Amino acid sequence: MTGPKAPAHGSPRPLAGPIVTLDGPAGAGKSTTAREVACRLGFRHLNSGTFYRALAFALLDAEIVPERWSELRTEHFDALPLRVEPTSEGFRTMLDARVLEEELRSPLVTGEASRLAAFAPVRAWLLGVQREVGRGGRLVADGRDMGTVVFPEAELKFYLTADLSARARRRLRDHGVDAPTVAEIEEEARRIEDRDRCDSERRHAPLRRPDDAYEIDTTRLEFDQQVEAIVARVLGAG
Ligand code: C5P
Numbered sequence: 001m002t003g004p005k006a007p008a009h010g011s012p013r014p015l016a017g018p019i020v021t022l023d024g025p026a027g028a029g030k031s032t033t034a035r036e037v038a039c040r041l042g043f044r045h046l047n048s049g050t051f052y053r054a055l056a057f058a059l060l061d062a063e064i065v066p067e068r069w070s071e072l073r074t075e076h077f078d079a080l081p082l083r084v085e086p087t088s089e090g091f092r093t094m095l096d097a098r099v100l101e102e103e104l105r106s107p108l109v110t111g112e113a114s115r116l117a118a119f120a121p122v123r124a125w126l127l128g129v130q131r132e133v134g135r136g137g138r139l140v141a142d143g144r145d146m147g148t149v150v151f152p153e154a155e156l157k158f159y160l161t162a163d164l165s166a167r168a169r170r171r172l173r174d175h176g177v178d179a180p181t182v183a184e185i186e187e188e189a190r191r192i193e194d195r196d197r198c199d200s201e202r203r204h205a206p207l208r209r210p211d212d213a214y215e216i217d218t219t220r221l222e223f224d225q226q227v228e229a230i231v232a233r234v235l236g237a238g
Pocket of ligand 1: 026048049050051052110113114115117142143144145148195198199
């Protein structure tokens with residue numbers, strides 16, 4: 001990916017504009033919320049999960065099997081034809097000339113991205129990419145470690161949670177299943193729990209609530225309510 005020029009470790013650069021971070025477990029509605037908050041504020045949306053997914057997709061596409069991922073170093077990632085490009089609303093990932101979109105949402109890429117995210121060289125490399133693309137500020141960044149590791153100096157941090165079954169229902173709805181059976185909800189909940197466990201128990205940048213984050217439980221909130229709660233806080237803080 002182009003952009004991994006920032007130092008992988010050490011302190012982030014001074015930012016030209018404000019950054020808002022949204023962290024939380026899988027299916028808490030971070031990305032859709034962050035996209036809408038960014039739109040209302042006129043900021044860019046950085047969906048960091050997309051970068052983990054794009055890297056997993058690029059490795060699979062290059063036929064580098066997951067069993068070998070633990071051996072990979074940053075120079076291997078530099079050699080992939082992956083790029084991040086700014087768009088009017090956020091960023092898109094590209095593999096050669098191909099814009100990566102739906103292929104990043106497949107169950108295979110979702111599961112492998114989560115395993116890939118546990119490796120230190122992966123996180124170090126993507127840390128550089130994320131700080132580089134976020135350098136200008138005016139950003140709403142969502143993920144697992146936005147407020148703790150990638151943008152620890154962000155102006156405002158939020159931590160979104162929701163009940164496991166609410167998260168499973170939302171994920172299913174995102175995939176077009178509006179009236180799921182109990183079995184479907186249970187299966188999706190298990191997948192989410194597996195990813196949460198991977199993300200919370202890993203050694204490097206595990207998922208945790210930043211100490212200075214506002215926590216929002218979205219279980220009983222309408223989408224508009226959670227967006228408005230965040231936008232109001234950002235504007236109130238400005
Ligand atoms: O948010 P999303 O589900 O697209 O993220 C895909 C995977 O990427 C997550 O399961 C998580 O393991 C990893 N990830 C991460 N840190 C981030 C964003 C995503 O480890 N900041």
